[in-house]
Amino acid sequence: MTDTMLAFRFVEWGHPGEYREVPVPQPGPGQALVRVAGSGLCGTDIGLLRSGHRTWPDPPYTVGHETAGWIEKLGDGVSDWTVGDGVLVSALPWCGSCRKCQIELENECRSRPAAYGLGRDGGLAAYMVADTRDLVSLGSLDPRTAVPLADAGSTSYRAVRLALEPMRGGNIVVIGVGGLGEFAVQYLRALSDANVVALDVRQRALERAAELGAAHTFLAGVDSAVAVHAASPGGVDAVIDFVGVNNSLRLASEVIGSGGRIVQVGIGGGRLSVGWEVLPRSAQYVTTSGWRLKDMREAVALAQSGRITLTSEHIPFRDIHEGIDQLQRGAFRGRVVVDSLAH
Ligand SMILES: [Zn+2]
Ligand SMILES: [Zn+2]
Structure with missing residues (x-):
């Protein structure tokens, strides 16, 4: 594993994003480093990079809020995950202490921390760091095909x-x-x-x-x-x-x-x-907006049991600008996943 990686970054308002060489992040206590299998593009990314809707935190950060991959490395104090586990990253962190979080309505958190890919570094890179409480196990599902479950699903x-x-x-x-x-x-x-x-x-x-x-x-x-x-x-x-x-x-x-x-x-x-x-x-x-972690786990379980099928179109990491163009034109039939350079 090298010390640096290529990431697709939101760099300033009104700018369509750019590829930058950045250090591979290191997981802190309670966190995991995820080797990214793929990260989806969606209308929210168009709003961020093209329309300049200032509803999200100011740049810079790595884009990508629909991400799946494998645990590469664990931070201190993490005992309930294993290196190699396939995971979805729930892009919507939650405070854990407000009244909504306490009844497992994390999507309605009243003091939400910044979201992965929409305020803090997301999955359009070879690796990303996430808090382990934002991970959902994919079990037998292949992270490469499971990506759309992380947002759309x-x-x-x-x-x-x-x-x-x-x-x-x-x-x-x-x-x-x-x-x-x-x-x-x-x-x-x-x-x-x-x-x-x-x-x-x-x-x-x-x-x-x-x-x-x-x-x-x-x-x-x-x-x-x-x-x-x-x-x-x-x-x-x-x-x-x-x-x-x-x-x-x-x-x-x-x-x-x-x-x-x-x-x-x-x-x-x-x-x-x-x-x-x-x-x-x-x-x-x-x-409605977002999901509870419980929703994400139940959606994963349905996919694991074969009761729903997962389909997506894949584009290479170097083609993100073209991918967003095509998305804006409505050229894709289903969900669009950017394959990571790391899988
Ligand atoms: Zn989205
Ligand atoms: Zn909360």
Whole structure:
């Protein structure tokens, strides 16, 4: 192992990121050095590197918040992990002491430390350091194929759990069946007998959703609400909106049934009107972001048991700029994983 490595760094606001030679980090007490198998790119990275959305901490740091790999080295005081273990890095650290963390709602932590890849060094490098409490064991899963579970798979799992709360199934509408929505269709099939109705503007995404178990698929358009009602006898029990624009939220509010729940995951900037009899009686609207560690472990267990399949497109480490360009153009079908130089 050399002393330095190549990392893809966020260097200043308004700059698209650059490759820098940096020292290989060393794990401190309670930490592990992870040899990176791969790290995913997603819309959040476009926001950080291209749109200059200053919602994240100031640079510099290494990008990459969807990372899997193998434990290379352990810091002092770590006894419950072994060198060589395959792990996911949960990018959202938690304080451990606020009321939310104490009831295992780490994704709602009220004083969240900076996230890996979005405030402190992430996984677009050969190695990264993480606190061991942010690691989830992959067991028999290969870290190279498990990468999307670290963000897309876990975010989607949390949304599905929320959508299943009102009825444990019923008629569930999934708007947007790209990287996250594809996971949602599979989770709904694995965890419930829900009648899954999927919508997207891309025909090939709908074909994939049908393969994965959606009972009805529709191209989103002006008559979407009519189609959804026809495919949902007895009313819609939940809508998961992975898009989050005005049109998708309007559709959600037009189709949701009384006592149903709209779960918004997509950050498309849309608005939804709520109020007495604006939504049907007792209907709920919730947003969700991130995941609990428990969600991540359960998603890993489903993948281990073969009840969901993992798909991703891989690009070489030297092509990150092109990868982000392609992501911005919508050129990838599923999740995009940057293979690390280290695996
Ligand atoms: Zn992401
Ligand atoms: Zn907390």
